[in-house]
Amino acid sequence: METLLAITIGCLVxxxxxxxxxxxxxxxxxxxxxxxxxxNLAIFASGRITVGGVPPLVPEGEKYPVGDVANALxxxxxxxxxxxxxxxxxxxxxxxxxxxxxxxxLDTDAMLLAESNDEGDKA
Amino acid sequence: MAxxxxxxxSFWTAASIVPPLIAAGLFAFFLSFLHPISAGESVRHAWExxxxxxxxxxxxxDGLSLTFALLISGxxxxxxxxxxxxxxxxxxHGRFSMYLVSFMLAMLGLVLSDxxxxxxVFWELTTIxxxxxxxxxxxxxxxxxxxxxxxxxxxxxxxxxxxxxxLIGSVSGTMELSELRGMGDILRDSPMYLPILLLVxxxxxxxxxxxxxxxxxxxxxxxxxxxxxxxxxxxxxxxxVYLLARxxxxxxxxxxxxxxxxxxxxxxxxxxxxxxxxxxxxxQTLAYTxxxxxxxxxxxxxxxxxxxxxxxxxFLVVHSLYKAALFLMIGCVDHSTGTRDARRLGGLIRRMPxxxxxxxxxxLSMAGMYPFIGFIGKELLYKAGLESPASVLIVTGxxxxxxxxxxxxxxxxxxxxxxxxxxxxPQLDRPIREAPIPMLAGPVILGVAGLFFGLNSHALQHAVxxxxxxxxxxxxxxxxxLHLWAGVNMALYLSLATFATGLVLYLFHKTLxxxxxxxxxxxxxxxxxxxxxxxAINAGAVKVTALIQPGILSRYLLVVFSTITLAIGGTILxxxxxxxxxVLDGITYVHLIVFGLTVSGxxxxxxxxxxxxxxxxxxxTGIGVALVFIQFGAPDVAITQILVEMLVxxxxxxxxxxxxxxxxxxxxxxxxxHAIVAIGLGAVVTGVVIGITSVPLNxxxxxxxxxxxxxxxxxxxxxxxxxxxxxxxxxxGEISVVAVAAISAYALLKQRKSGGTS
Numbered sequence: 001m002e003t004l005l006a007i008t009i010g011c012l013v014x015x016x017x018x019x020x021x022x023x024x025x026x027x028x029x030x031x032x033x034x035x036x037x038x039x040n041l042a043i044f045a046s047g048r049i050t051v052g053g054v055p056p057l058v059p060e061g062e063k064y065p066v067g068d069v070a071n072a073l074x075x076x077x078x079x080x081x082x083x084x085x086x087x088x089x090x091x092x093x094x095x096x097x098x099x100x101x102x103x104x105x106l107d108t109d110a111m112l113l114a115e116s117n118d119e120g121d122k123a
Numbered sequence: 124m125a126x127x128x129x130x131x132x133s134f135w136t137a138a139s140i141v142p143p144l145i146a147a148g149l150f151a152f153f154l155s156f157l158h159p160i161s162a163g164e165s166v167r168h169a170w171e172x173x174x175x176x177x178x179x180x181x182x183x184x185d186g187l188s189l190t191f192a193l194l195i196s197g198x199x200x201x202x203x204x205x206x207x208x209x210x211x212x213x214x215x216h217g218r219f220s221m222y223l224v225s226f227m228l229a230m231l232g233l234v235l236s237d238x239x240x241x242x243x244v245f246w247e248l249t250t251i252x253x254x255x256x257x258x259x260x261x262x263x264x265x266x267x268x269x270x271x272x273x274x275x276x277x278x279x280x281x282x283x284x285x286x287x288x289x290l291i292g293s294v295s296g297t298m299e300l301s302e303l304r305g306m307g308d309i310l311r312d313s314p315m316y317l318p319i320l321l322l323v324x325x326x327x328x329x330x331x332x333x334x335x336x337x338x339x340x341x342x343x344x345x346x347x348x349x350x351x352x353x354x355x356x357x358x359x360x361x362x363x364v365y366l367l368a369r370x371x372x373x374x375x376x377x378x379x380x381x382x383x384x385x386x387x388x389x390x391x392x393x394x395x396x397x398x399x400x401x402x403x404x405x406x407q408t409l410a411y412t413x414x415x416x417x418x419x420x421x422x423x424x425x426x427x428x429x430x431x432x433x434x435x436x437x438f439l440v441v442h443s444l445y446k447a448a449l450f451l452m453i454g455c456v457d458h459s460t461g462t463r464d465a466r467r468l469g470g471l472i473r474r475m476p477x478x479x480x481x482x483x484x485x486x487l488s489m490a491g492m493y494p495f496i497g498f499i500g501k502e503l504l505y506k507a508g509l510e511s512p513a514s515v516l517i518v519t520g521x522x523x524x525x526x527x528x529x530x531x532x533x534x535x536x537x538x539x540x541x542x543x544x545x546x547x548x549p550q551l552d553r554p555i556r557e558a559p560i561p562m563l564a565g566p567v568i569l570g571v572a573g574l575f576f577g578l579n580s581h582a583l584q585h586a587v588x589x590x591x592x593x594x595x596x597x598x599x600x601x602x603x604x605l606h607l608w609a610g611v612n613m614a615l616y617l618s619l620a621t622f623a624t625g626l627v628l629y630l631f632h633k634t635l636x637x638x639x640x641x642x643x644x645x646x647x648x649x650x651x652x653x654x655x656x657x658x659a660i661n662a663g664a665v666k667v668t669a670l671i672q673p674g675i676l677s678r679y680l681l682v683v684f685s686t687i688t689l690a691i692g693g694t695i696l697x698x699x700x701x702x703x704x705x706v707l708d709g710i711t712y713v714h715l716i717v718f719g720l721t722v723s724g725x726x727x728x729x730x731x732x733x734x735x736x737x738x739x740x741x742x743x744t745g746i747g748v749a750l751v752f753i754q755f756g757a758p759d760v761a762i763t764q765i766l767v768e769m770l771v772x773x774x775x776x777x778x779x780x781x782x783x784x785x786x787x788x789x790x791x792x793x794x795x796x797h798a799i800v801a802i803g804l805g806a807v808v809t810g811v812v813i814g815i816t817s818v819p820l821n822x823x824x825x826x827x828x829x830x831x832x833x834x835x836x837x838x839x840x841x842x843x844x845x846x847x848x849x850x851x852x853x854x855x856g857e858i859s860v861v862a863v864a865a866i867s868a869y870a871l872l873k874q875r876k877s878g879g880t881s
């Protein structure tokens with residue numbers, strides 16, 4: 001099971017990296033999302049996975065979880081990571097919108113030219 | 124230059140008076156060591172400097188360092204007296220005096236240091252102070268270039284020397300020169316001998332301007348005249364000679380040492396004397412004769428014999444005396460007439476008799492005339508050349524040529540301006556007068572000293588040459604006697620032949636100079652090469668910067684991702700990864716479907732050109748990941764994941780109204796490379812995850828949370844308890860991040876187009 005999960009993570013990473021290397025900023029954002037997902041899964045996998053999946057809950061009337069439950073620690077970490085990843089995505093998206101309205105393009109190379117022209121005007 | 128000074132400006136200012144007093148005090152201090160040192164003793168003082176590294180600030184006085192210290196401080200007094208008047212009235216006089224004194228102290232530190240690291244520090248201090256002095260007229264392009272050139276050439280050599288010193292330290296286990304002296308065999312037998320030798324020679328040859336590093340020295344004449352007289356004839360350039368003499372007990376005695384020094388020294392000395400004759404500017408002429416002297420000193424440091432070292436020691440003093448005197452004399456002439464052009468000066472003896480006589484005395488010593496100290500020096504050079512273990516022909520031949528040319532140059536510098544024809548003299552609106560006393564003191568005292576030591580050679584032998592030979596060869600008995608009249612022998616015949624040849628050269632020097640200038644156009648010019656070298660280095664730097672800092676996002680990312688791939692992948696390959704047997708147990712078709720969904724969503728996002736398809740693909744992947752979480756007992760995470768995925772889609776849909784569609788992918792040649800890097804990094808991550816999951820996991824923390832969630836935090840959902848109780852501050856930080864992102868996004872959205880807000 002771990003091997004399969006590892007391969008899935010690898011595929012997500014490859015797809016994310018390929019998209020991030022594109023010149024278009026939207027594709028870059030897509031790649032960022034995919035890599036966030038892959039990293040979350042990798043944290044999850046590193047905490048070991050329990051086939052059959054019992055959530056880490058303390059049953060009614062007990063003081064401790066009973067039997068073999070999933071590892072709670074990575075889940076807590078991933079929860080934080082998902083929320084932060086969402087914050088990053090939302091901010092980047094707004095940044096892209098702003099950049100498009102300022103520079104009229106989402107091509108990162110063209111943005112470079114637009115920026116230096118801008119500086120030239122000011123100087 | 125004459126315009127540096129105001130004729131009427133007072134000599135009696137702090138900037139004029141203090142430096143000579145400091146130098147005189149130091150000179151007197153070092154004189155007090157003369158008696159014990161000449162008796163063969165040595166003195167060492169040490170203070171802890173960096174105790175943790177065993178580095179001491181240690182000073183050591185023996186015959187060699189004392190001679191240098193006396194020359195530096197003694198000539199320092201005269202040069203500083205001279206510059207006190209020469210620079211008087213210059214608004215930058217205070218700055219100049221400070222540089223000059225700093226330089227003197229650095230130079231004294233260099234020759235007195237016992238620790239190799241201390242020596243290096245002072246060595247670089249002389250480089251820096253000389254940079255400031257050469258570039259003193261900092262608004263002149265020429266000064267800037269010369270200063271930078273001297274700094275780069277000698278600084279590079281200094282770094283090579285430092286590497287050599289560190290090697291010496293690691294081979295011998297000590298950095299103290301006084302301890303190293305007896306350890307010559309350890310260094311000579313070490314396999315590191317050759318690298319050490321080459322590195323130390325690189326330092327010495329750049330500092331002492333040996334061919335092919337000679338070109339910076341004539342350019343350094345852009346400095347004010349006192350600087351040229353002091354740094355570039357009597358002191359700093361002798362730093363390299365000092366280093367070679369200091370290292371002589373440790374590094375000499377091999378064929379590499381012998382032949383390297385002989386070849387470079389001989390070539391430099393002849394090459395420089397020929398070029399000296401070519402110059403019109405008297406200061407440039409003297410600069411090249413300095414190169415000649417440095418070459419001769421290096422040449423005689425090659426051999427281990429008593430004659431060679433005695434000759435080296437004598438010539439060291441001879442050269443310092445006459446060269447400083449002549450430079451100061453040229454300074455006086457320049458001050459009074461406003462020119463240094465050999466073709467124009469003439470007939471000055473009636474207007475400037477004292478300067479003329481003083482310069483004449485120095486020039487006679489330079490020419491090696493009887494009974495000056497220069498004569499003794501030249502005789503010794505010949506004797507040492509005749510018994511040279513390298514090649515009598517090369518060494519003696521080089522000295523003969525150089526001495527004959529020196530004879531002619533001495534005439535050009537000191538004879539012609541005073542006794543020659545005054546027909547080409549520039550017309551001045553003021554009468555040409557004798558230079559003021561502080562400026563005259565240097566040439567007069569140094570010129571007379573040349574005669575004095577010639578007549579009292581045993582004083583020089585007792586004070587200087589015997590102790591130097593003792594310091595270099597370890598045995599004062601090996602020193603040869605200094606005789607003004609040594610009888611009729613081969614050296615005398617050679618001297619007479621030198622005079623004859625020199626006289627002929629002097630008589631024809633105008634024709635020769637024109638020929639040389641004409642020929643010089645065709646000679647290769649190191650100085651011109653220097654500029655192209657700097658241009659090439661700059662162009663190379665621009666290219667490298669453009670390559671690694673192109674300002675193109677995808678290229679930066681490519682570098683980052685490839686580095687991660689190579690670093691981690693390389694480590695895995697190098698260490699070997701034990702992934703064990705693939706863990707494939709318990710896989711059901713549900714798992715396969717979930718994983719398949721996740722991957723296929725990503726695949727769609729990669730290949731599509733449609734924004735809607737891409738966002739749908741991302742959604743599928745997100746839901747797939749959520750399903751993975753559900754499958755393996757993480758419902759809380761799955762709920763969050765689904766909520767976030769929905770928000771992402773909503774946000775993007777809103778944004779899509781204002782954003783362009785995805786561009787068609789260009790048939791772009793880097794896409795293959797991108798795919799390789801992407802797949803490589805994916806594979807590496809897969810390997811890492813497999814590697815991590817195949818080793819045992821420390822469950823202490825998880826067990827702690829499981830054990831205490833309910834009893835002390837009163838929560839039954841352990842994940843929630845961790846988030847809001849055990850790690851509440853983390854969660855608080857996370858909320859802050861989201862809040863900041865939201866505020867920033869809001870600000871970006873509300874802001875009008877640039878410049879329109881405020």
